[in-house]
Amino acid sequence: MAASPMGRPRDPEVDERITRAAAEVFGAEGWARFSVDAVARKAGVGKASIYLRWPNKEALLAAVFASRLSGVRDIDTGSLRDDLVALARQVLRAFLDEAGGSVLRLMLEAESIPSGPEHLDRFLQSQATAARAIVHRGIDRGQLRKDTSVTLLLDTISGGALNHALVAPARLRAKVARGADRYAEELVDFVLASVATAEAPPAAGSAG
């Protein structure tokens, strides 16, 4: 994020290559074995290129969390079902892409990572905030029962997506990723059948 000390504009492609490599190293090895050395090797850049951008490995990891694990966004599509599908897809992507291991690592190791609890909290809060907004709009439109539990909706959608991503063995990861968009719709329709009002069924197998 800092400008190069030389005032030369930084190459954003290199930034991206480094943070992606850092996410992969952190996801695969955890904080204990996370090093600027390992990230440089993985990214195919010199260590100097990393130190030009981030003063130490703590700052590098913070950049990973900021740029690649920014959490989920609330997408207001105008449709309850489509909002939830968008949420489920973001969660699936967060766990299925190459940085997927990073989120789990953060959950496991938050207490021993610098600023880990804050980063984790930000990620989880982004999910909760998005879910809350989606539920409130759904209730306002009369598509969700007024007593719909945000916690249970989030646990089943977000947890369902998480479980789906986690139980895929490594050799099937790519296949699961390809089917993720379709799965997100099935998951949302399944959950919505539980909480939708009878008057305004938002799902009913429509293709979105």
Added chain:
Amino acid sequence: MAASPMGRPRDPEVDERITRAAAEVFGAEGWARFSVDAVARKAGVGKASIYLRWPNKEALLAAVFASRLSGVRDIDTGSLRDDLVALARQVLRAFLDEAGGSVLRLMLEAESIPSGPEHLDRFLQSQATAARAIVHRGIDRGQLRKDTSVTLLLDTISGGALNHALVAPARLRAKVARGADRYAEELVDFVLASVATAEAPPAAGSAG
């Protein structure tokens, strides 16, 4: 599992203390930092006590998986709702107890742990087998729609429980654990409202 080479009966309390410590060390540190030394310190026993039982750290970890992560059992209570609540409680316990980190570690690191994929597969298969049996009994009794998806039911119940356990910050872990039995009922009622037949609502807020 092996008898002591001296023929002296082993103290099962010590076995239990060692595998619990091993689960904690593995959950907190991962395979890369898992050592007989660290487990001995944590368990407050000498290394000889461990080597008397297991020849090396691979065997010790296998004992952890066998004794503490044996997966979930299908409990046939005669009631669909109670079966699912029992399943959800087992998943919550697997992730909330002191060995909770072990399951996540295994998911993250299976590929780099000796026999890791096999151990993980056994754990996941136990969940799938239990869920399938519960669903089939529910369909046979007319309490579940015939087209109920075992995958979606398992993803939402098991994933919901997993999410609930994961999003609890460390400082709230004990509180979440105390509320886990009640939460399992809420989760199951939420999901069942989606898939139960109208004729035989199995949930309807009964206290089980």
